[in-house]
Structure formats: C-alpha cells, structure tokens
Amino acid sequence: MAERLNRRSAARAVVSLLAALAASVLGAAPLIAADPITIGFGMALTGPLAANGKMSLLAMKIWEEDVNAKGGLLGRPVKLIYYDDQSNPSTVPGIYTKLLDVDKVDFAVSPYASTQIAPAMPIMMAKKRLFVSLFGTGINDEFNYDKYFSMLPTGPTPKPTFTKGYFRVALAQNPKPQTIAIAAADAEFGRNACDGARENAQKAAMKIVYDKTYPPNTTDFAPIVRAIQASNPDLVVICSYPLDSIGMVKAINEIGFKPKMLGGAMVGLQASVFKTQLGPLLNGIVNYETWIPASTLQFPGSMDLLKKYQARAAAEGVDPLGYYMPVWAYAYLQVASGRRIECCWSSFRTSRATASTSFATSRPR
Numbered sequence: 001m002a003e004r005l006n007r008r009s010a011a012r013a014v015v016s017l018l019a020a021l022a023a024s025v026l027g028a029a030p031l032i033a034a035d036p037i038t039i040g041f042g043m044a045l046t047g048p049l050a051a052n053g054k055m056s057l058l059a060m061k062i063w064e065e066d067v068n069a070k071g072g073l074l075g076r077p078v079k080l081i082y083y084d085d086q087s088n089p090s091t092v093p094g095i096y097t098k099l100l101d102v103d104k105v106d107f108a109v110s111p112y113a114s115t116q117i118a119p120a121m122p123i124m125m126a127k128k129r130l131f132v133s134l135f136g137t138g139i140n141d142e143f144n145y146d147k148y149f150s151m152l153p154t155g156p157t158p159k160p161t162f163t164k165g166y167f168r169v170a171l172a173q174n175p176k177p178q179t180i181a182i183a184a185a186d187a188e189f190g191r192n193a194c195d196g197a198r199e200n201a202q203k204a205a206m207k208i209v210y211d212k213t214y215p216p217n218t219t220d221f222a223p224i225v226r227a228i229q230a231s232n233p234d235l236v237v238i239c240s241y242p243l244d245s246i247g248m249v250k251a252i253n254e255i256g257f258k259p260k261m262l263g264g265a266m267v268g269l270q271a272s273v274f275k276t277q278l279g280p281l282l283n284g285i286v287n288y289e290t291w292i293p294a295s296t297l298q299f300p301g302s303m304d305l306l307k308k309y310q311a312r313a314a315a316e317g318v319d320p321l322g323y324y325m326p327v328w329a330y331a332y333l334q335v336a337s338g339r340r341i342e343c344c345w346s347s348f349r350t351s352r353a354t355a356s357t358s359f360a361t362s363r364p365r
C-alpha cells in the first residue's frame with residue numbers, strides 16, 4: 001500500500017510540476033509574466049551595410065512596440081537585445097556567443113545580409129538553436145541546418161531566383177542577347193547570387209564571356225569594368241554589396257560602358273541615400289527591388305508599418321522611405337516569434353502527454 005501511495009504521490013508531483021512549468025511558459029504565473037522574452041541579434045548599424053541595417057532595426061523596434069501594446073507574447077513583454085556588427089563578419093561569432101552564453105536570450109535571429117549570417121551559423125548550430133535569417137541568399141545550401149529558416153523574397157531557390165527577373169527582361173529583347181559577363185564580390189552574397197546568374201545564363205543558352213570575382217575590399221573598379229568591356233558582352237550581371245555597387249556605377253559612367261543591359265544583383269542601390277548620391281548615374285541600370293508600395297504588394301499591415309516608420313525616420317536617422325528592408329525585418333520577427341511559440345506549445349503538449357503516460361503506468365493494478 002505504501003508503495004502504491006508513493007507512486008500516486010510521485011505521479012501527482014510530476015503532473016503538478018509540469019502544470020507549473022506550462023503556466024510559466026504560457027505566462028500564467030504573475031512573477032514570470034514580468035520577465036521579458038528576449039530576442040537577440042547583431043545588426044549592421046555602422047559600416048557599408050548600415051543603410052539597410054538601420055532601417056531594418058527601426059522596423060524591428062516598431063514590431064517590439066506593436067507586440068507589447070497587444071499584451072506581448074505568451075503573456076510576457078518582448079525585449080530586443082542587439083549589438084552593432086559594424087558590417088564586419090569577423091564581429092559576428094563573438095556577438096552571437098555573447099547573446100547565447102552571457103545575455104542568455106530566449107532566442108536569436110540573424111543579422112542583415114548573407115556575409116553576416118554565414119559566420120553566425122556555426123554558433124547557432126553548435127547550440128542547436130532555431131535560427132531565422134534576414135536576407136540570407138543560399139546560406140543553408142552549405143550548412144544544411146534543419147532549424148534554419150530564411151525571410152527572403154526569392155523563395156526556396158534564392159540563387160537563380162535573384163536574377164530571374166533580370167533574365168526575363170533581357171530575353172524579351174529582339175534580337176535576343178547571346179553573350180553575358182558576370183562579376184561578383186568574393187563573399188557569400190556575391191558568390192551565391194552569381195552562381196544563380198550563371199545557372200540562368202546556361203538555361204538560356206547564353207555564352208559566358210567573362211566570369212570573375214574581385215576582393216570585397218576593392219576600391220578601384222575601373223580595371224574590372226574595362227576588362228568586362230573588352231569581352232564585349234550583350235549583358236552584364238554584377239553581384240555586389242553597397243560600396244562595390246557605388247564604385248561599379250561610377251566606373252561604368254566614367255568609362256562610358258554601355259552594354260545592352262547591366263545590373264542584376266547590385267545591393268545598395270535600393271537605399272535612398274545611394275539613389276540620391278548617384279542620381280542620373282543610375283539611368284540605364286536594370287536592378288532589383290524587393291518591395292515597393294505597389295497595389296499588388298500592399299498586404300494587410302504593410303502600409304501601416306510604413307506610415308509608422310516614415311514618421312520616425314528623420315529622428316532615427318534612417319532611410320526616409322523605407323521601401324527596401326522594413327516590411328521584411330518586421331515580418332521575420334513575426335515568423336520567428338510564431339515559430340518560438342509553436343515550439344514552446346509543442347514541448348508543453350509533449351510533456352503533458354508524457355506526464356499522462358507516466359501517471360497511467362504508475363497507477364496500482
């Protein structure tokens with residue numbers, strides 16, 4: 001009898017413990033409810049990627065405020081913890097180690113940009129943590145991490161999709177272009193985007209007459225442009241980051257290089273600061289945008305976000321329009337937090353089911 005009572009008591013204790021745990025996870029305990037759910041990340045707030053990083057951060061702050069105004073997540077407020085990665089990939093491992101081991105954030109999301117996401121991957125994988133990224137082009141092709149998700153407008157095949165629109169426009173020309181030059185910054189985004197451009201060119205049966213990378217710290221682009229010009233291509237695809245993009249545009253105009261089409265995957269030209277700086281030098285460049293306020297892209301909440309963003313842009317010192325990154329930065333926190341809630345709820349249901357099984361097997365026969 002004593003053994004039966006002990007089993008019953010133990011089973012009840014397990015169920016009570018799990019119920020208390022569930023209450024804390026779901027925000028039912030008043031003391032726990034005061035503790036915020038922390039979301040950590042690095043973000044480019046200085047350096048070449050800062051124009052896009054800063055507009056992303058403002059959208060993320062607006063998300064934080066919107067969520068807390070509605071009662072938080074799981075009955076708890078949310079709090080963003082972030083550090084400037086200085087647009088420098090070498091700072092990223094230290095930032096994510098600190099976020100996970102020192103700050104002990106509840107979950108971490110990625111920095112902006114492929115070059116910043118890639119060095120965070122080994123840290124997140126070693127910790128077996130869920131990782132939602134912001135604009136990581138083809139990053140998981142190498143890592144194949146099953147807890148990785150990407151907020152990216154180019155879908156499940158980001159490498160070729162990135163320049164798919166460029167090739168669609170090019171191939172609509174009559175006569176159709178026959179040759180192409182491909183130039184890429186020797187970094188994650190440049191290599192991956194140009195892998196996709198190469199794939200698109202091959203599918204279109206185009207001859208690649210120039211295909212080279214350049215160091216990310218290149219400052220003089222005139223020799224590169226002249227070498228491309230010497231190959232006499234119909235099309236030119238450039239897969240570059242902001243400073244490269246600016247340098248390429250200036251060199252192209254100074255040399256007077258005019259192929260049938262040029263552009264494709266030039267990051268940075270979407271930001272107002274660079275559009276203003278380059279002005280008419282951008283005429284003739286065929287490049288991409290990820291979001292503009294067209295009627296077909298005005299999904300529920302997008303214009304409300306832009307209204308809030310633009311009202312604060314001047315005071316925050318960020319892009320005044322915010323057409324490039326904010327909708328995606330806001331959305332990736334929505335996805336990340338939703339995934340986190342799903343994981344917590346799934347864990348609770350699994351624990352509850354285990355408790356029921358333990359209780360059933362512990363009952364006296």
